[in-house]
Amino acid sequence: MRLSQSLIPTLKETPSDAQIASHRLMLRAGMIRQMASGIYAWLPTGLRVLSKIAQIVREEQDAAGAQEMLMPTIQSADLWRESGRYDAYGKEMLRITDRHERELLYGPTNEEMITALVRDSIKSYRDLPQLPYHIQWKFRDEVRPRFGVLRGREFLMKDAYSFDVDYAGALVAYKKMMLAYMRTFQRIGITAIPMRADTGQIGGDLSHEFHVLAPTGESGVFYDAAFETGDALVETDIEKFYEQMTTIYAATDEKHDTALWDKIPDERRREGRGIEVGQIFYFGKKYSESMGFAVTGADGSKFFPEMGSYGIGVSRLVGAIVEARHDDAGIIWPDAVAPFKAAILNLRQGDATTDAICETLHDQLGADGLYDDRDERAGAKFAEADLMGHPWQIIVGPRGAAKGQVELKRRATGERLELSVQDALAKVLG
RNA sequence: CGGAGCGUAGCGCAGUCUGGUAGCGCACCAGUCUGGGGGACUGGGGGUCGUGGGUUCGAAUCCCGCCGCUCCGACCA
Numbered sequence: 001m002r003l004s005q006s007l008i009p010t011l012k013e014t015p016s017d018a019q020i021a022s023h024r025l026m027l028r029a030g031m032i033r034q035m036a037s038g039i040y041a042w043l044p045t046g047l048r049v050l051s052k053i054a055q056i057v058r059e060e061q062d063a064a065g066a067q068e069m070l071m072p073t074i075q076s077a078d079l080w081r082e083s084g085r086y087d088a089y090g091k092e093m094l095r096i097t098d099r100h101e102r103e104l105l106y107g108p109t110n111e112e113m114i115t116a117l118v119r120d121s122i123k124s125y126r127d128l129p130q131l132p133y134h135i136q137w138k139f140r141d142e143v144r145p146r147f148g149v150l151r152g153r154e155f156l157m158k159d160a161y162s163f164d165v166d167y168a169g170a171l172v173a174y175k176k177m178m179l180a181y182m183r184t185f186q187r188i189g190i191t192a193i194p195m196r197a198d199t200g201q202i203g204g205d206l207s208h209e210f211h212v213l214a215p216t217g218e219s220g221v222f223y224d225a226a227f228e229t230g231d232a233l234v235e236t237d238i239e240k241f242y243e244q245m246t247t248i249y250a251a252t253d254e255k256h257d258t259a260l261w262d263k264i265p266d267e268r269r270r271e272g273r274g275i276e277v278g279q280i281f282y283f284g285k286k287y288s289e290s291m292g293f294a295v296t297g298a299d300g301s302k303f304f305p306e307m308g309s310y311g312i313g314v315s316r317l318v319g320a321i322v323e324a325r326h327d328d329a330g331i332i333w334p335d336a337v338a339p340f341k342a343a344i345l346n347l348r349q350g351d352a353t354t355d356a357i358c359e360t361l362h363d364q365l366g367a368d369g370l371y372d373d374r375d376e377r378a379g380a381k382f383a384e385a386d387l388m389g390h391p392w393q394i395i396v397g398p399r400g401a402a403k404g405q406v407e408l409k410r411r412a413t414g415e416r417l418e419l420s421v422q423d424a425l426a427k428v429l430g
Numbered sequence: 431c432g433g434a435g436c437g438u439a440g441c442g443c444a445g446u447c448u449g450g451u452a453g454c455g456c457a458c459c460a461g462u463c464u465g466g467g468g469g470a471c472u473g474g475g476g477g478u479c480g481u482g483g484g485u486u487c488g489a490a491u492c493c494c495g496c497c498g499c500u501c502c503g504a505c506c507a
Binding site: 009011012013014015016017019034036037091092108109138140142143144146151155157159209218276277278279311312313314315316345347348376377378379380381382383384386395397398399407 | 431436440441442443455456457464465466467468469498499500501502503504505506507
C-alpha cells in the first residue's frame with residue numbers, strides 16, 4: 001500500500017482527551033477516531049490489527065474444537081426476561097424500542113441467545129457437548145468510558161459457550177478454553193496470565209481472568225516468575241497444563257493471598273500491573289435451568305446441561321498490546337498482529353535509483369508492505385514509521401541505493417543492517 | 431451515580447475576568463530552496479466561536495436553558 005494514497009491520518013500532536021499511551025498512540029498513528037463517548041471508528045490500519053487478532057483468536061478457538069457462528073447485535077428483551085436478567089442487568093444495557101413499541105436491546109453478551117438457540121435444536125444427551133462461539137460487537141453502556149478502546153462502550157468480543165452433560169464435561173471445556181487462551185496470547189506476542197476471579201454479573205463458581213502485563217494496567221497483579229518465561233506453557237498434556245495454571249501463584253490485588261505469597265521464594269515473586277483481556281466462567285445450570293433447556297439422558301429422563309462461557313476482548317486487546325509494547329517514539333507491534341510487516345522509506349522521493357528499489361520492494365511485499373512514497377524529508381518518514389510501529393523499516397537512501405543496498409531497521413531493538421534488496425526482503429518475509 | 435472541568439479552523443491552544451467586527455503554532459494549497467531523525471522562506475485558503483434564548487447600540491466574552499466531551503471517585507470484557 002502507498003502511504004500517499006492511504007487513509008492513515010497521523011497526528012503530530014496529541015489530542016487533549018487522550019490520557020494513556022495506547023489511546024494517544026492509536027489516535028496519533030491514525031488507527032482509530034472517536035465518534036461518540038466510548039465509540040470508535042476503526043480506520044484502515046486499526047482494522048488491520050483488529051482483524052489479525054480476531055483471526056488468531058479464531059484459529060485457536062477452532063483448534064480447541066469450538067465452532068464459529070454469528071449472532072446478531074440486537075436482541076429481544078423477551079429473551080432476557082426468560083433468564084431474569086432483563087431487570088437485573090441495569091443501566092449498562094442499552095435498551096431500544098422499535099416502531100412497533102417492541103422492546104429490544106443491543107447485546108452486552110449472549111448467554112440468553114445462545115441458550116435459546118441450542119435449546120431449540122438440541123434435544124438429546126447424544127448431541128452434547130456443544131461449543132459454539134462468535135466474534136461480534138457488544139455494547140455496554142459504561143458509566144464512564146475512558147482509555148480509548150480499553151474501556152469503550154462498543155467493543156469487539158469473542159464469546160464461546162459450552163454445553164455439557166455433566167460437571168466433568170464442563171470442566172474439560174473449561175480447561176480446553178484456558179489452553180486455547182494461553183496459546184492465543186502467546187501467538188499474539190504478549191504475556192497474559194490466568195488469575196482466579198469473581199464471577200460477577202454472569203454468575204457461577206469457577207472463573208479465571210486473563211491479564212496482559214503492562215505498566216499502565218488497571219489492576220495490580222502478583223504472580224510467580226514461571227508465567228514470565230513461558231515455561232508454564234511448555235506442558236502439552238491438558239491435565240498437567242491446567243494443574244500448573246491453577247497451582248502456580250497468580251492473583252489480582254483483589255484476590256491476593258499474602259499467606260500463599262509469602263511461601264514463594266523471593267526471586268520468583270513478581271508484582272506488576274495488568275489489563276484484563278479475557279475471562280472464562282463455569283456457571284453450571286444457571287441458564288439452562290432458568291431458560292428451560294433440558295435434554296433427554298441415556299435413561300430417558302430429562303436433565304439440564306452444564307454450561308460455561310468464555311470471552312476475549314478483541315478490541316481491548318489492541319489497546320492492551322500497545323500499552324505493553326511502546327516507547328517514546330510510538331508503537332512496537334509484535335510481528336503477528338502488525339498492520340504491515342515493513343515500511344518502505346524512500347529517503348529521496350523522485351530519485352530514479354531509490355524510486356526503482358522502492359517499487360521493487362513494494363511489489364514483492366504486497367499487502368505486508370507500506371510504502372512511504374510521500375515527498376517528505378527523511379526525518380518525517382522515520383518519525384512516522386516509528387510512531388506506526390512496523391516491525392521492520394526498509395530504509396532506501398541515495399547513498400546505499402547506488403551500491404544496490406538498503407538499510408533494514410528492527411523497530412523493537414533499533415538494530416540496523418546494511419543488506420542487498422533481496423536479502424532485506426528475505427529477512428522481512430522469512 | 432457523586433464531584434470537577436472543558437467546548438473558538440483538521441490538531442494543539444490564546445482571546446472570556448474588564449463586551450467593540452476572531453488570533454497563534456502545527457496541518458492544508460501554490461512556489462522557491464533543501465534533502466538521513468517531524469527543515470527554511472514567500473504567498474494563500476479555511477470559523478454559524480457547541481446550541482437555543484435573554485441582556486445590550488454592540489456578545490466568543492455577561493445571564494439562563496439544553497447538548498456534547500473529558501477528568502477524579504464508585505462500577506466493569
